[in-house]
Amino acid sequence: MNQEFRCDCPITSAIDVLGDKWMLVIIKQMLIEQMETFKDFIEGDEAISTSILTTKLKCLEHYGLIDRKSHPTNKKTKLYHLTEKGLSLTPVIIDLAIWSDQNLRGFNPIMRQSDELESMKSNKEEFIEKLKKNYKEKLATTRYIKS
Amino acid sequence: MNQEFRCDCPITSAIDVLGDKWMLVIIKQMLIEQMETFKDFIEGDEAISTSILTTKLKCLEHYGLIDRKSHPTNKKTKLYHLTEKGLSLTPVIIDLAIWSDQNLRGFNPIMRQSDELESMKSNKEEFIEKLKKNYKEKLATTRYIKS
DNA sequence: AAATATTACTTTGAAAATGCAAGTAATAAT
DNA sequence: ATTATTACTTGCATTTTCAAAGTAATATTT
Numbered sequence: 001m002n003q004e005f006r007c008d009c010p011i012t013s014a015i016d017v018l019g020d021k022w023m024l025v026i027i028k029q030m031l032i033e034q035m036e037t038f039k040d041f042i043e044g045d046e047a048i049s050t051s052i053l054t055t056k057l058k059c060l061e062h063y064g065l066i067d068r069k070s071h072p073t074n075k076k077t078k079l080y081h082l083t084e085k086g087l088s089l090t091p092v093i094i095d096l097a098i099w100s101d102q103n104l105r106g107f108n109p110i111m112r113q114s115d116e117l118e119s120m121k122s123n124k125e126e127f128i129e130k131l132k133k134n135y136k137e138k139l140a141t142t143r144y145i146k147s
Numbered sequence: 148m149n150q151e152f153r154c155d156c157p158i159t160s161a162i163d164v165l166g167d168k169w170m171l172v173i174i175k176q177m178l179i180e181q182m183e184t185f186k187d188f189i190e191g192d193e194a195i196s197t198s199i200l201t202t203k204l205k206c207l208e209h210y211g212l213i214d215r216k217s218h219p220t221n222k223k224t225k226l227y228h229l230t231e232k233g234l235s236l237t238p239v240i241i242d243l244a245i246w247s248d249q250n251l252r253g254f255n256p257i258m259r260q261s262d263e264l265e266s267m268k269s270n271k272e273e274f275i276e277k278l279k280k281n282y283k284e285k286l287a288t289t290r291y292i293k294s
Numbered sequence: 295a296a297a298t299a300t301t302a303c304t305t306t307g308a309a310a311a312t313g314c315a316a317g318t319a320a321t322a323a324t
Numbered sequence: 325a326t327t328a329t330t331a332c333t334t335g336c337a338t339t340t341t342c343a344a345a346g347t348a349a350t351a352t353t354t
Contacts, residue, residue, distance in 0.1 A: 007192040008259040011175045011240060014247035017254075019168050021312085028158045038331050045154040049313050054332060063254065076321040076330050085250050091242040093158060099239060100161035103232050107164075107210065112155040168341085185302050196342050201303060223301050223350040 017063055018089075022048060022056045027065065027086055028093055031135055036079050037071075060086070081139060090128050094120055164210055165236075169195060169203045174212065174233055175240055178282055183226050184218075207233070228286060237275045241267055 005016050018024055025046055029035040035044060041053050048056075057080060060066040065086035071077035101117050120127050152163050165171055172193055176182040182191060188200050195203075204227060207213040212233035218224035248264050267274045 005255040005257070006194070008255075008257045009175075009192065010247035010251070010258055010261070010264075011179075011244050012172055012193055013251050013255045013258055014243040015168060015171050017251065018243075019166060019171065021162065021166050024162050024166065025159055028156075032158075039329085042331095045156065046159055047153070049315095050332070051314085051334085052312065055312095064250075074322075074330090078331070088246060088250065092239060092246060095238040095242055096161040096165075097158045099235060100157040103211075103235065104157070104160050104164065108152040108155075108160045110152070110155045111157050111160055114157070186300085189302095196344090197303065198305085199340095199342060202341095221301090221351075225302070 018092075022052060023060065024089070024093065024096070026053075026056055026060065027082065027089055030066070030080065030082050031087070031090060031093060031131065034138065036081060037077055038080075065089070082135065087132050087135060090132055091124075094124060094128055094131070098124075165239075169199060170207065171236070171240065171243070173200075173203055173207065174229065174236055177213070177227065177229050178234070178237060178240060178278065181285065183228060184224055185227075212236070229282065234279050234282060237279055238271075241271060241275055241278075245271075 005013050007013075026041065026048075029041060029044055029046075033044070035041055038050075038053065038057075041048055042050060057066070057068070060080075061068055063085070064083055066080050067083055069079045069081070071079055097114075097117070098121055100111070101114075105111055116127070152160050154160075173188065173195075176188060176191055176193075180191070182188055185197075185200065185204075188195055189197060204213070204215070207227075208215055210232070211230055213227050214230055216226045216228070218226055244261075244264070245268055247258070248261075252258055263274070
């Protein structure tokens, strides 16, 4: 978060913020896997450690990609949700999914197959809009009921 | 390049390969700034060090995103070029450019303005195809003439 | 032909980022 | 009242990054 940017290139600046092992993974977990609490992330397949999670959540908040609210009924739980700025990374996430499906299967044999990949490829823009709409709707209704 | 992948998620796998400060920067430098030699990268605005450059070029080659050829007339120069696999990251690069332009200007005040950004946003698919075509055409003709 | 410069590296060691394990404070459940 | 859960923090080890110096092959200059 200090000495933030290497140069004046917009692409490099994006990588200065998002280019590490965790920032985009956390955004993906929120957008696609509906994760919203500290516990959700800790228990995720990617197995992030608590210290890094704390650091990265603060960084995501610093750049305005997520917000952090108290749970309405459980005071010890914090809820992390994507902001519009965070949601606007959906195209990047989807492009990475498509690219990975087409170019990384030979390197990661256990990579899972998704039924959504065909729809992603053929109607990318539509898929992106659906994902974003879906996220916002779930936010507006029943998200934190599990806790 | 060892213990490569965290889990079976395609998006996380893409980040396992591309999620660092350099992999996508180098691909951008090749695609947009027509860099192709070791020296080109060393002298770039991002100021990569020689040891990291060596490591990252090897990694990019390992995943088949670039290839490495001898210069046809200068034997001490190696030429690094994007493969089809590498070129297929163009959508990711463009999405990052658009996102950065819209969301990071407040954090990096020196970020440069590009005339191409409007065209990127309004005709994304077309812009991507043009960039790729352009890259291939330059490769086929006059690239390494400067050396 | 000899000396110098260039290119693409490798090596070394220090600094920074990552990550594990243990601990803590506030709240909730039993 | 005791135990469990959640969201952290702290300390330390490991891994990654990276600057500086060195090297080997080739090219250029004198």
